[in-house]
Amino acid sequence: MSTILRSLLARSRHSRAFRMMMIHELKPMMPEIRTQTRSYSDSNTSESTSQRRLESTKEFWRKAHIENSKESEKVLKLLRKTGAISILAVLASIAYAAIIEHSNKTEEEEQGIEYIPNLKEDIRYRKRDD
Known part of the structure; x- marks a missing residue:
């Protein structure tokens, strides 16, 4: 029975407030289920605090x-x-x-280009020196 209750009240399906409400509702019917509940201060105080912060920011x-x-x-x-x-x-x-x-500059970059070809020459028919 407890595994069914755990699967029904899984975190992925319901909010924490809903699960806590269901646990409190089911406690009298199933006393053998032991649950850990935390007692927090009144939820209205946290809402009023956030409301006051919002108003002060505005x-x-x-x-x-x-x-x-x-x-x-x-x-x-x-x-x-x-x-x-x-x-x-x-x-x-x-x-x-x-x-x-x-x-990062090297000496070669600072010297510049060594060979500048003569652009007036027609090099199509020149033989390679290689």
Whole structure:
């Protein structure tokens, strides 16, 4: 019986709240099934906490749109820091690429091309020297 109950209340099929509700409903009928249940604080408190966070975030963004408010100053300060950091990152990556490119040059590349053929000549009938 317990395997049937476990398969019915498997994690993949039902939410945790539904499984806990079913276990509490089936407890009086099947006392031989031992289940581990955790007692948490009231679920309404977690919902109210998340609701309060959402409301405070909304209020923060409303005030951030007001000029010369504390919130708008915080947002501007954060944006300035982010912009400065991104500019420094771009400059550092350019400098790193330039250093790598400069260190990889060989003497042959610096001398240039040794042989430049005369493009005025017709080489179709010339014999190979090889």
